Amino acid sequence: MSTPPATPQSIVIVGGGFSGLMTAVNVMRLARRTVRLTIINGQRPTGRGVAYSTRRAEHLLNVAARNMSAFPDIPDHFVNWLRTRTEYDTLPEHELRERFIPRLVYGDYLRSLMHHYLSAAEFVDGEAVDVDERGVILSNGRVIEADRVVLASGNEAPAPLPGAEALTDHPGWLGNPWLDWLGRLPASDGSIVLLGTGLTTVDSLITLRSLGWYGRVHAISRHGWLPQSHFRGIEYPDFPPEGVDLAELGLERLVKLVEGHCNRLRDMGANPGIIVDKMRAHTQRIWQKLTLEERLSFAKHHAAKWNIIRHRIAPEIHAQITTMQLTGQLQVHAANIEKVSAADQRVEVQLCGGKTITGDLVINATGPQTRFTATSSGLLQNLLRRGSVSPDDMDMGVRITPGHTIVDGEGKPSPSLLAIGPLLRGTYWETIAVPELRGQARRVAETLLGETTEPTIEQKVMMEYMI
Ligand SMILES: Cc1cc2nc3c(=O)[nH]c(=O)nc-3n(C[C@H](O)[C@H](O)[C@H](O)COP(=O)(O)OP(=O)(O)OC[C@H]3O[C@@H](n4cnc5c(N)ncnc54)[C@H](O)[C@@H]3O)c2cc1C
Structure with a gap:
């Protein structure tokens, strides 16, 4: 982009999950002048992102309600918003705060913030494929002018596994666990193989149970460790020890x-x-x-x-997974995956050491690809090629300044590009959950506006409750 003005007139945010949405919301909360704001989002409804666009009520948040406020400066915002819904209206406060709420309800929360704060923003349903001196370029050729562009593209799809390139159209293979696979459910005497034992695998297992599908499930990962359960802790003032940084x-x-x-x-x-x-x-x-x-x-x-x-899970979710293991429905394997291949209508998973496991449906839930320079995003590949972004020193994401401005291929802060969210894993390590992202969203908004201001919190909160 040509040299942008010091105070931006037009901001484009690429990605409309939690990170992109809350950056936009904070810009609107903090701005003291008119800013033209556009959010470009593909694949799913703006605001919900990957985690909160599920339509299945059995998918719960893995963080208690008390810690899921979208605003760092209004800690009880989500809990108070829940009170606007009949099902949470009369719950005792301590119970509501500790609840693990369905993720689709959290998606509703984010959508309500979107409607409240972003009535003046433009929403574009599409895929951004490049950013040049004209602005952000979409896959359909449209160019959206921008003084500043925020990359909020979220988590990558899982890295491809050896052999998977030959399975693209195979009915028993699902390379992206976020696609709808319920239409491909095998008969109940069939088997499903989940590659990975993290949160995505947990989601799939819980869905199988809620559908009443009692076939055999194998879950495979290097260590074979499933997420642990949340628990009630004890006071332990000895850590960190006093005086130790x-x-x-x-x-x-x-x-x-x-x-x-x-x-x-x-x-x-x-x-x-x-x-x-x-x-x-x-x-x-x-x-x-x-x-x-x-x-x-x-x-x-x-x-x-x-x-x-x-990354622990709700105790009620953990209990269901444990039951699946105890009844023998779920078998967890600790092994490295060597390759995947077709076996007629089924898919065979070859493990290092020679063992094979075959499934009627095999789902790649190995977690997001973490090598940034191997990104499957056309947008990020184009920005890398142009030298507009550079990988951090662990190649886990983009390099940024403390204010979230992207550092380009020559080591200079970009005049126009900023980043937020999972793209910053190499910089922060912890950068994928709401408790971290809400602070980032505010910081990015402040950098965009070049100001640090306090919003008139009470007034805005009162109005949201009436939505
Ligand atoms: C199953 C699951 C459960 C989770 N549960 C919790 C939880 O309980 N609590 C918690 O705090 N965190 C949870 N998380 C973490 C969650 O990822 C974050 O809370 C947060 O939603 C991340 O938001 P994001 O906007 O950074 O990314 P995403 O949600 O991935 O959103 C990015 C968006 O950008 C779009 N996009 C990407 N590239 C482009 C492009 N080139 N053009 C246009 N659009 C583009 C994508 O389509 C997507 O809509 C969970 C994550 C998962 C996967």
Whole structure:
């Protein structure tokens, strides 16, 4: 884009999930002058994104209601919004705050914010494929002029598995778990193989149960670890120890300290997950203070364990998964996947070590692709090719400044591009859940507007409750 003005007249946000929507909402909340705002979003309804566009009520949030406010400065916003709905209206406060609400209800919450704050914005249903000096270019050739462009493209689809390229049209193969697969459900004496044991696999298992499908399910991942359950913690004031700055320890000493406290909690009969929770407020700073070697070492040796403790699931969901295991319906395998291939109408999964597992339906739920330069997004590939964006030093996402301005291929802050959300994994590590993203959305809005202002909170909240 040609040199943009210091204060933007027109802002285009690419991606209309939580990150893009809440960036737009914060711009409208904070702006003291008129800004032209456009949100470009493809594939699903704007506002809901991948996580909250599910139509299935059995898919619950994996964070309690009390921590799901969309605004960092109004902590009870979501809980208060829930009171506008009949089913939550009369629940005791402590019960409502601890509830794991259906994700589709959270999608309704985001849509209500969209209607309230963004009546003046333009919504474009389409795919952005490039950004050049004219603005944002869509796949249909339309160009949308912009002084500033925010990349809020969210999580990538899973990385392709060896052999999957030959299965594109195979009826028993699903390369993207976010596509609708219910029409392909095998007969109840058939089998389903889920590649991955993370949150997407949990979603699929819960749906199978709610459909009353009792066929055989195999779930495969390197360690075979399913997410752990949320639990009621205990007071544990000993961590972090007084006077210790966790971010200054370096990886080796930090791991030692954490393991020591986890063992102490185990000895006390308490859940060591408390330590991971207590680290959450420090995680981004710790990550940024680690050396590149330490971050790579964490990703290789500790990340899998961290993820299953950190990204826990609602106890009622965990109980259903446990039942599936105990009844033998679900078998979990710890193995690396070597390749996938067709076996007539079925799909065969070959594991390292020679074992094979065959399914009538095999779903790639291995989690988002994390190597940024291998992105399947045409937009991001084009921006990389132009040198408009550059990978962070772990190649997990884009490089940014503290204000979320993208750093280009020559190492200079871009005059017009910003980023938010999962694209910043290499910078922050924790950057995929609402408690982190709501703060980012506000920061990006402030950078866009070049100002830090306080909104008149009470007035706006009152009006939303009446929607
Ligand atoms: C199954 C699941 C459950 C989750 N549960 C929780 C939870 O309970 N609590 C929590 O805090 N977090 C949860 N998360 C994390 C969740 O990802 C974040 O809360 C948040 O929704 C991420 O939003 P996003 O906008 O960054 O990305 P996304 O939701 O992925 O949205 C990105 C949007 O951008 C669009 N897009 C991408 N590229 C383009 C392009 N080139 N042109 C146009 N549009 C484009 C996509 O189609 C998509 O609509 C969950 C995630 C998943 C997958």
